[in-house]
Amino acid sequence: MIASERELPGLMSGFVATVKRDLLLAWKRPGDVLNPVVFFAVVSTLFPLATGPSPEQLEFSGPGVLWVAALLATLLSLNGLFLADYEDGSLDQFVVSPQPLPMLALAKALAHWLTSGVPLLLVSPLVAVSFRMPAEAIGALIVTLLFGTISLGLVGSIGAALTVGLHRGTVLLSLLILPLAMPILILGARTVSLAATNETYSAGIYFLAAYAVAALVLAPFAAAAALRISYE
């Protein structure tokens, strides 16, 4: 009896099962899911209190504030992406299974995006309205945040995989991926500003979409390699 003669589980089955399991875990612990969204809402509503609520001020600072808050909310929640699995040993079980590690990294990033990125997208129009953002800019905000959170989650999964064996890797994780996150922040915030002042803004969206596609293709492999390094 040897494995070549038997059926190994399919490649997609590990991906699907991991996404399902992580969504089930998120369902059982809703607090973890709400953390980034609450952070996003609180930080962006605190800004007007500090800088003054005049309409011109709000319109001017809105895109930047919303984007910084979204970036930080995503970064802070990424630390735990592989940590829980590493600590309870379930990551070990995956590493010594025939399932490819990049599929696991992609599945974790997808589940993380579904439970933190999507709620953030849903809340962002409400916060944007409180910044007196015009409808055109809110549309641009949602589209840029869509690509931005996907990219940040994927890029962050590389950092999370690299820092998984370290205790308190949050700061290091943020430092590691900030250089890769900067273009997303700059283009995201600038695109929303341009939309708010009725200028053409499609270039930024094209770039963010291209960034998201590149991250989708490359990040799972980088994260898998980083996980193997973390085990050394």
Next chain:
Amino acid sequence: MTATLSATGITLFRGDRCLFEDVSFALEPGQLLLLEGPNGSGKTSLLKAIVGMLELEAGVVNWGGTPVLEQRQLFHGSLAWMAHRVGFKADLTLVENLRFEAVLRPQVAVDIEDILERVDVSRLKRLPVRSLSAGQKRRVALARMLLADVPLWLMDEPYTNLDREGRSLVAGVVNEHLAGGGLCVMAAHQDVDIDAPVQKVILQ
């Protein structure tokens, strides 16, 4: 090609420290390899080196005569690993955990309930793993081994935290696996109570 596990001259360093040097063994179907040694002597590291999680300084581990690193997927599809950390999600029930793991390796065509009955945890199946005792978790980890349709079992201290009945359960299950032509590598302190031919690697 038969299912054999062998190692020739494997050496492992962690940092500057040499954990073991020039370890060799050749394990045939139906045999047990027992790793013995005091705490911190590298038993767990040797198991991790066999599965390819730690990089060897020298030597090679072969599965069916081929180096495992050249056939990682096939090799990992042929083994089940009972690690020190059981690897279950604390918030999920044990059935949810085992269902998830069914995609990780080939599974036997046996009802999950029967296996849970066998390791005497079926009355706990609706509870989250968080509320299980350490010994009960070991029993669920044993259920994971029984559900996997694989020839090679790697067990890290399988008797830990178990009561007398649990220890004889482990011994019985391992004996049965070996009698069916399986292979087992086990790190253990206690008397293992195995009938099959036993080879030993003693680590300092």
